[in-house]
Amino acid sequence: MDKNPPLAAVILAAGQGTRMKSDFPKVAHRIGGRPLVAYPARMARDLGCSPTVLVVGHGAEEVKSAVGEPDLRYALQSEQLGTGHALMAARETLDDFSGDLLLLCGDVPLLRASTLERLIRYHAEQVAALTVLTAEVSDPHGYGRIVREGEEILRIVEEKDASASEKTIREINTGIYVFRAPLVFELLESIGRDNSQGEYYLTDVVEAARARGHNVRALPAADEEEILGINDRVQLARAADILRGRINEELMRSGVTLEDPSASYIEAGVRIGRDTVVQPGVHLRGKTTIGEGCLIEPGVVVTDCIIGNSVHLKAGSVLQGAEVGESSMVGPMAHLRPGTVLKGRNKVGNFVETKKAIIGLGSKSSHLTYIGDAEVGADVNIGCGTITCNYDGVNKHKTIIEDGVFVGSDTQFVAPVRIGRNSLIGAGSTITKDVPPDSLAVSRSPQVVREGWTLRKKKK
Ligand code: UD1
Ligand code: CA
Secondary structure (H helix, E strand, C coil), X not given: CCCCCCEEEEEEECCCCHHHCCCCCHHHCEECCEECCHHHHHHHHHCCCCCEEEEEECEHHHXXXXXXXXXXXXXXXXXXXXXXXXXXXXCHHHCCCCEEEEEEECCCCCCCHHHHHHHHHHHHHCXXXXXXXXXXXXXXXXXXXXXXXXXXXXXXXXXXXXXXXXXXCCEEEEEEEEEEECHHHHHHHCCCCCCCCCCCXXXXXXHHHHHCCCCEEEEECCCHHHHCCCCCHHHHHHHHHHHHHHHXXXXXXXXXXXXXXXXXXXXXXXXXXXXXXXXXXXXXXXXXXECCCCEECXXXXXXXXXXXXXXXXXXXXXXXXXXXXXXXXXXXXXXECCCCEECCCCEEEEEEEEEEEEECCCCEEEEEEEEEEEEECCCCEECCCCEEEXXXXXXXXXXXXXXXXXXXXXXXXXXXXXXXXXXXXXCCCEECCCECCCCEECCCCCCCCCCCHHHHHHHC
């Protein structure tokens, strides 16, 4: 039986983030391939919050389009008069809601679900009107301080309003809370802005709750890193580093070798099979899956790809939206663009670019080639300098090369064109017409030799 009260979330993201010194809203800045605001939004979804309200203000439209999370409600705080004012802005969107309200900040991306679950549970056990997530930090400067009397929280005092002795308190307000709703909105009505910043402080709800005889509780987070809030680009880089550290550690524990984890840039959505070796300076992004026993050399950038087992990606290759079948070799310095499918046991060598190209089992293209809008069969050998001329300036056309074809070096296929199976294209050919199976096709102007020509020229 589920006796938990309903859970909703409000994410505060209306602030400007002046210290970022940026033309973009702070929470639209990215770590690990996602905007900051996407982290609490995803967390709220994972915790089953319904609804989740995002409070936007500064750069509202940019923040909304950045967040990339469906099923959010939005509340507009058009003037930023403080955190209390910001939560109040969400009141209307939560009209129908009664239960526990989780308050998250758009600029605190590293919180773990387990910590929030602990906070929500503790809040329920303590029958509190509000429970604040706190942290013991070595340097509390700039944070609100938690003024306690045992389990009971007397108040939260902002740095700018704190007395000298309050400033020595090292337990700080993380800015994350669980509130009882709609009670919190009634309490917010009673708070003023008579403080050093002239803002409506959400933290003043503590005293308002106590004045009405409600319990106020605080729960310390286990780990200081989790509650890191981003105010400037130094903290942004630090958070990105912590996030990478978590991802990398999980991968290494699951059987992936990262030769230098401090130089491995792997996003959270990436899956990697065991015994794959990732060398330094590799970037694996988006929805990428990599099989077992692969070797990924320095400088490889893979985005949204499916890579099979035992694939060798050589240095400097860039792959996006491609599928690479097992035991293939790619690069060095190959460029696989969206719609590329290597069926397996392929070789795509240096300075080869592919796009919307399906390449059959065992086929090879070892050097300096462009294959676009093409279907290539199995066991095809594509010589150096081959070009599919797929674009006539208006439309794209297809090149079809059937199984077993041998393409001599420096060949151009002027699409649309089809090369029948087991044919051979002579080097240096410009192929403009279909070639039937088992044929030789050559198109070169006959070679002219004039013996002694240069000697005669020099004499003149
Ligand atoms: C707040 C807390 C402080 C706590 C700290 C943790 C208050 C009064 N103080 O301080 O105790 O230690 O967070 O980081 O709450 N925001 C809005 N609208 C506003 C103001 C803020 O949406 O009008 C949003 C910001 O975008 C941000 C969050 O609320 O996501 C926190 O705001 P911020 O200005 O950083 O609060 P602090 O002064 O740091
Ligand atoms: Ca802050």
